[in-house]
Amino acid sequence: MGAMETTQSRVAVAGASGLIGTALTRSLAADGHEVVRLVRRAPRAKDEVRWDPKERYVDTAGLAGCSAVVNLAGAGIGDHRWTDAYKRELRDSRVLGTEALATAVASLDEPPKVFVNASAIGYYGDTGQRAVDESAPAGEGFLPSLCVEWEESAAAARDAGIRTVLARNGLVIGREGGAWGRLFPLFKAGLGGRLGNGRQYWSYISLHDEVAALRHLIDTETLSGPFNLTAPEPLTNREVTAAMGRVLHRPALLPAPAPALRLVLGEMAGDVLGSQRVLPTRLLDSGFAFAFPAIDEAIRAALR
Numbered sequence: 001m002g003a004m005e006t007t008q009s010r011v012a013v014a015g016a017s018g019l020i021g022t023a024l025t026r027s028l029a030a031d032g033h034e035v036v037r038l039v040r041r042a043p044r045a046k047d048e049v050r051w052d053p054k055e056r057y058v059d060t061a062g063l064a065g066c067s068a069v070v071n072l073a074g075a076g077i078g079d080h081r082w083t084d085a086y087k088r089e090l091r092d093s094r095v096l097g098t099e100a101l102a103t104a105v106a107s108l109d110e111p112p113k114v115f116v117n118a119s120a121i122g123y124y125g126d127t128g129q130r131a132v133d134e135s136a137p138a139g140e141g142f143l144p145s146l147c148v149e150w151e152e153s154a155a156a157a158r159d160a161g162i163r164t165v166l167a168r169n170g171l172v173i174g175r176e177g178g179a180w181g182r183l184f185p186l187f188k189a190g191l192g193g194r195l196g197n198g199r200q201y202w203s204y205i206s207l208h209d210e211v212a213a214l215r216h217l218i219d220t221e222t223l224s225g226p227f228n229l230t231a232p233e234p235l236t237n238r239e240v241t242a243a244m245g246r247v248l249h250r251p252a253l254l255p256a257p258a259p260a261l262r263l264v265l266g267e268m269a270g271d272v273l274g275s276q277r278v279l280p281t282r283l284l285d286s287g288f289a290f291a292f293p294a295i296d297e298a299i300r301a302a303l304r
Contacts (some may be wrong), residue, residue, distance in 0.1 A: 008180030010065050012040040014051065014101060016073030020169070020176035023211045036062060038101075040074070053097030058104035063112070068218045069105050069293070070116045071099045074150075077122075078176075082142070091146055098153035106160035109143070115157040116165045116217055121203055121228060123147035123168055126198065126274035129201070131234075133281035134168075134226045151226070164222045165217045170230035170278060172205040173298045180302065187244045193255045200275035203230040206298035209290050216288050228280045231293050243295040247303070 011028055015021045016037040025035045038051045038058070049062030053073060063069060075093040080086045098117055105111050124132050125139015138144045151166050158164040173180045205213070213229045235243075245251055274289045281289075292298040 007032065008032045009067040009102075010036060012032040012036040012038060012049065012063050012066045012112075013072065014053075014070070014097065015074065015111040018072060018208055019172060019174045019181070020118075020214075021072045022176070023174070023207050024072070024214055027211050028172045032277075036066065038062075048264065049266045051097075051100065053107050054092060054099055056096055056100040058101070060102050060104045060107060063104060063108060064110070065212075066112045068116065068227065069101060069112045070115045070118075070214065070218070071098055071101050071154075072118045074118065077120075078082045087142060091149070093144065094150045095249065097152045098150060100154040102154045102158075102164075105162060106156045111157075111160060111162050112220055113221070114163045114165060115154065116167055116214060117151070117154040118170045118224070119147050119166045121170050121230060121263075121276050121278045123151070123170050123226075124276060124278060125275050127201070128275050129277065131277045131279050133279045134228055135281075136290070145237045149198070158224075163221070165224055166226040168215060168226055168228045168278075169218060170228070170276075171209065172207055172210050173204055175302050183244065184248075184302075187241075187248050187250050190250045192241055192244055193253055194238045194241045195255070196237070198236060198241065200237050201234045201277035202237050203228075203234040203239050203276050203278040204295065205299060206231050206290075206292040206301045208301050209298075210291055213283060213288055214293065216283075216286070220286060222284075223286055227282050227286075228278050229283065230278045230280050231290060231295075231298065232280060232284065233293065234277045234279070240288055240295060243299060247296055272285065 011033055013025055016025050028035050043050055047220050049059050051058040056077050067224050075089050105115055122143035123138050125144040138148050146187055172178050228267045290299045
C-alpha cells in the first residue's frame with residue numbers, strides 16, 4: 001500500500017488529453033486527488049501548467065507539491081504515414097518532452113516521489129511466436145530504437161534519486177482513440193477482418209486495466225524500471241478479430257491483405273503486420289490483478 005491510496009495527492013500529467021491521459025485524470029480526480037495538466041499553450045485554468053516539449057521548457061513552479069508526475073505525451077504512432085518528417089515528430093515529441101520533464105522534476109527542491117514515463121511494447125520489435133517479458137533486450141528497427149531513446153530520456157529523474165517507472169504500453173482497447181478507436185467503426189460497419197495472415201500476436205490491454213496498472217505503479221513505492229502493460233495472454237490478430245466480430249455481432253470476414261496494408265500504411269504496416277507476444281511478468285509479480293484479462297471482456301468494457 002502506497003501513501004497515495006490513503007491520502008489525497010497532487011499529480012501532474014503530461015498528455016492528459018489523450019486516450020490514456022483522459023481516463024487516468026478522470027480516475028484520479030474521482031478519488032479526490034488534485035490533478036495538474038501540462039498544456040502546450042497559455043494555461044486557461046488553475047489546474048493547468050505550461051510546458052513546451054520541443055523547446056524543453058516546463059513551468060517548474062507548477063509542479064511544486066506534486067507527489068507524482070506522469071508523462072504520457074507523444075505524437076500518435078498511427079496518426080500519419082511514417083514520412084521522415086513524421087518520424088522526426090514521433091521522436092522529438094517523446095524524447096525532448098521526456099528530457100524536459102525529467103530535468104524539471106530533478107531540479108525541484110522537493111521532487112515528486114515517483115516519475116512514471118510512458119514507453120511502448122514497440123521496444124521489443126517483432127518477436128514472432130516467441131513470448132517476451134521485461135528481461136528481453138530491445139528489438140531492431142525504428143520503433144525499438146525510438147523506445148530505447150525515449151526510456152533513456154528519463155535518466156535525469158532516475159539519477160536524481162526519484163523512483164522512475166517505464167510503462168511499456170500495449171494496444172489499449174478503448175473507443176475514443178488509439179488503434180482500437182479505428183477498429184471499432186470498421187467492425188461495426190461489418191468491414192472488420194484479420195490483418196495480413198492473422199497469425200501475428202497482438203498484446204492488448206483494456207483501458208480500465210491500463211489506468212489501474214498506472215495507478216498501481218504510482219502507488220507501490222517498491223516498483224521502478226520497466227513494466228509491460230499488457231493482458232496476461234496475448235492473442236493472434238485472427239483471434240482478436242474473431243472476438244470483435246462476436247462481441248459486436250458482425251461478421252469478421254474481410255481480411256486486409258498485406259500488400260494493401262503496405263500501400264495504405266507505408267512503413268507502419270510492418271508494425272501492424274508484425275508480431276508482439278509480450279507478457280506482463282513484472283506487473284503480475286508485483287501483485288497486480290487484471291479486471292478484464294480476456295479479450296471478449298476487454299472489448300465489452302470499452303463499449304460501456
